[in-house]
Amino acid sequence: MAENKMVKPVIGVIGGSGLYEIDGLKDRQWRRCETPWGEPSDELLFGTLDGVSCVFLPRHGRGHPIPPSELNFRANIAALKKAGVTDILSLSAVGSLKEELEPGRFVLVDQFIDLCQNRKRSFFEKGCVAHVGMADPVSHRLLDVLEKEAHDLSIPLKRGGTYVVIEGPQFSTRAESELYRSWGCSVIGMTNMPEARLAREAEMNYATVAMVTDYDCWHDEHEAVTVEAVIKIMQKNADHARALIKAAIPVLGQERELCSSGAERALDNAIITAPQARDEKVVETLKFIADRVL
Numbered sequence: 001m002a003e004n005k006m007v008k009p010v011i012g013v014i015g016g017s018g019l020y021e022i023d024g025l026k027d028r029q030w031r032r033c034e035t036p037w038g039e040p041s042d043e044l045l046f047g048t049l050d051g052v053s054c055v056f057l058p059r060h061g062r063g064h065p066i067p068p069s070e071l072n073f074r075a076n077i078a079a080l081k082k083a084g085v086t087d088i089l090s091l092s093a094v095g096s097l098k099e100e101l102e103p104g105r106f107v108l109v110d111q112f113i114d115l116c117q118n119r120k121r122s123f124f125e126k127g128c129v130a131h132v133g134m135a136d137p138v139s140h141r142l143l144d145v146l147e148k149e150a151h152d153l154s155i156p157l158k159r160g161g162t163y164v165v166i167e168g169p170q171f172s173t174r175a176e177s178e179l180y181r182s183w184g185c186s187v188i189g190m191t192n193m194p195e196a197r198l199a200r201e202a203e204m205n206y207a208t209v210a211m212v213t214d215y216d217c218w219h220d221e222h223e224a225v226t227v228e229a230v231i232k233i234m235q236k237n238a239d240h241a242r243a244l245i246k247a248a249i250p251v252l253g254q255e256r257e258l259c260s261s262g263a264e265r266a267l268d269n270a271i272i273t274a275p276q277a278r279d280e281k282v283v284e285t286l287k288f289i290a291d292r293v294l
């Protein structure tokens with residue numbers, strides 16, 4: 001049965017490479033947060049934008065000390081959940097795998113291919129097993145708003161595309177880059193998985209603004225990607241990203257109905273372990289992110 005419960009959204013922003021702060025926040029306060037999975041990448045920045053509550057987390061920490069494979073994704077997502085976040089905007093630097101997605105373009109990706117090999121990808125474990133659906137990993141309601149606001153700000157944008165997530169930290173070989181192109185992938189990065197999986201398990205809406213910084217290493221007329229090249233474009237992209245966030249958050253923060261399907265109800269019917277077979281300690285820990293169903 002659909003519920004008519006109203007939600008006052010809290011918007012979480014995860015800032016990627018080159019985005020270690022957001023501006024325009026009122027009543028700003030950096031606060032430490034601990035979770036059963038450890039500490040997030042940095043303190044969380046709490047504040048309001050046009051009266052809408054926001055929480056910002058620099059994905060790699062301020063100054064970028066943490067590489068993709070060592071990010072504590074579970075702590076990052078759990079900390080945002082505990083802070084009351086309902087909707088996550090992930091901002092990420094990506095390489096382009098298509099000619100028409102030139103550096104400077106924003107891509108609202110709607111699919112991921114996860115090639116990560118070395119990351120904790122679930123909150124659930126032995127003692128309480130759950131299988132959430134990931135067929136549609138991003139929230140189209142968030143994409144609708146981001147697309148409209150980017151259009152109004154004249155930010156070059158493509159809606160739709162597949163983000164292939166590699167383990168890194170090295171960039172790809174040319175053969176790998178060509179392989180991902182042959183799969184039809186649009187952009188490449190190192191961070192959005194397992195982030196999107198964990199956001200789904202924690203029943204938060206998730207969307208990525210993938211900001212193209214380079215043509216990876218497949219393009220005949222462009223040099224293979226370097227950090228220097230990424231940072232150079234990222235600084236320009238960051239101005240657009242900040243403007244987009246500032247425009248989108250007041251719209252996304254409007255009171256709305258709880259979605260009766262999708263991310264906000266991802267755990268309905270997802271837990272397969274019978275109540276009597278659940279490990280009490282594991283369940284207690286999971287309540288940090290899933291107390292609605294436990």
Ligand SMILES: CSC[C@H]1O[C@H](OP(=O)(O)O)[C@H](O)[C@@H]1O
Pocket residue numbers: 015016017018059060068091092093094168188189190191192227230
């Ligand atoms: C500095 S280039 C590689 C680095 O940038 C991207 O991170 P993020 O998604 O946090 O912007 C990419 O995934 C790599 O981690």
Ligand SMILES: Nc1ncnc2[nH]cnc12
Pocket residue numbers: 093094095096171172188189190213214215216217225230
């Ligand atoms: N070409 C690339 N590969 C992986 N991650 C990236 N982040 C930005 N550009 C990238």
